[in-house]
Amino acid sequence: MAHNETQLHPRRRAPHPARDLILKAATEAFLAHGYAGVSIDQIAAQAGVSKPTIYSHFEGKEQLFIAIMNTVCDNFEEPFLGPDADTEDLAAMLLRIADNYTRAILAPGVLAMHRLFVAEAERFPELSRRYYEVGPRRVHRTLAGFFKQRMVRGDIRTCDPMMLAQFFAALVIAPMRTRRLFAVDAAIDWTAMDKQNREAIALFVDGCRPR
Secondary structure, three states: OOOOHHHHOOOOOOOOHHHHHHHHHHHHHHHHHOOOOOOHHHHHHHHOOOHHHHHHHOOOHHHHHHHHHHHHHHOOOOOOOOOOOOOOOHHHHHHHHHHHHHHHHOOHHHHHHHHHHHHOOOOOHHHHHHHHHHHHHHHHHHHHHHHHHHHHHOOOOOOOHHHHHHHHHHHHHHHHHHHHHOOOOOOOOHHHHHHHHHHHHHHHHHHHOOO
């Protein structure tokens, strides 16, 4: 199903109480039941509004989902490394990045949205690409810039910085996120997560050391 650029980058709207209630109710319903398992009647009941009120703001369920996904993408924070990113001890800086990254990505709400968007990627391919670009891809680009600077300094052996960024992100996030996405663990053991990050950084730094 195709969606145009207006849908991908909607005009900013002024806050509206009823619209916000509808979006909140729709988000909760989609997360609980998936896109196919939710009707406009359910959303109206959960939001405490009438169906005509929903249709006065959205054309239907598809436009509601598009609005939710665009809102999530618009609210992604710019990856932040700090002013000392290029001068601090490499292992210490990478551990700080790993700690911040894992806590952001493994937050329950973020995981739930990630699971929903992956499930609906084929239904909304353009929106899914936008989600990837402003989320994972932007983190990878930021990390690649950081690694490129460290290569110039001689802290890391020369290689493809984007590939290295993807390796690093997978190393610190994949094991625990996979367990949470499949509901293997009811909650995150942050003591174990922090230990994993320290071990991952030690291996990563050793593997990237100039020969």
